[in-house]
Amino acid sequence: MQYFTVNTVAEWICFLTALVCLRRDKDPVWRRFPFYLFLVCLVETGGIYMRAVLHAPNAPLYNLYMLAECFAITTFLYHLMKPYGISIWVPVVWGTVFLSAWLTESFSHQFGYYSPLTAALMSMVMVTGCLYYFFLVLRDDKYIRLSTHPPFWWVSGTLMFYFGGIATYIFFQYLLEASSAEGIRFSLRYVIFKVLNVLLYGSWTYAFICRYRQTKY
Template sequence: MLLTVNTTIELICFLVACICLHRDNSAAWRLMIPYLALVCLTEMTGIYLSKHLHVSNTWLYNAYQYIELTVIWSFLYFNLKPYVKTNNWYYIILAALWVIFVTETYIRGWFVFANISASVMSVVFIITSLYYFLLVIRDEAYLQLSVHAPFWWVSGTLLYYFGSTASNVFFDFLVSGAIMSLPFPVRYIVFNILNVLLYCCWSYSFICRYRQRNSFSSLV
């Protein structure tokens, strides 16, 4: 039962990251390996708590969101660094998001999912991803986007968090399993699709990064 659609695509992405990024000269890209390992561990632990022990796993996902927030925001900033001249905004926004998460989990408790904070985080990620695309378009340097690793990483991130934001907005509607007589809640199906899109884009970005590094090494 630990191997679901989500955990399978996450494990595949983790393996691709291990193969493609373990010798990368960028610490930011190598960070994806332990992060994806944590993603897989969190997902499987959540399934085990819910399906086998029949206890709430909400506290686990609330705790995981703090790491998700920090890693995803840091990597978005890493991809924006070639285009921006100051990094003060990075720390300000990160601190603000942390305050929002801490406040909500303190007020509502660890056993209620921090839905408001997750929505705010997603909106910030969406805006930042769109800003990245705007900067890429304005950049005069030539980029072959079909093999540009940061482009595909940010694309996957945008697709996932845009979809998750829409899902959170229509949460009450999507949790109903009676919609269209489906055996699973629509929200569950939506997040499966979003996870596949996210980790496919990320896996491809890792492959592009690997090919870029090998191409550069062959020219040296």
């Protein structure tokens, strides 16, 4: 039962929904996204196994996973903004900056710890990208019904998750100290990320359902 957490349940539901709704999608970027979600589920389950069964630190696993996370989210976000004329050089330059930051911080920690500064940088860039997407949508004359528009819900979930991540990194020390307070079973940081994960995968799940209905009908 230790593998059934708020995170893993939300992630597996999102993955299964994507697998059903996107498996025949004509757009290859949407159709391949379940592969990333499956990796998310494997990493989360593997992290629990390393911590609870092997009693080993799982930070290196999540640090390595950050590479896949950045690639998948950047690629998808670029795909959504591509119709609005954004240049391919934007994600290329960002990918180069991210990889340089990740390697620098990982080498400084000898790949034994998570890279919080790189994660914070990634969160800021993702938030900027999501806000810019909304700006492009608002500027466009084309009518969009946001309540059933898949990209809107995908970007909304991504924005909420990474914006919350930035706030968490800013107040990291405070949250760390609060977690040691007497009578608090779970750290505030732990609870915040659980809520953010539910918002992220809940929004993505709804986006996949909207995408399925859109392509089917």
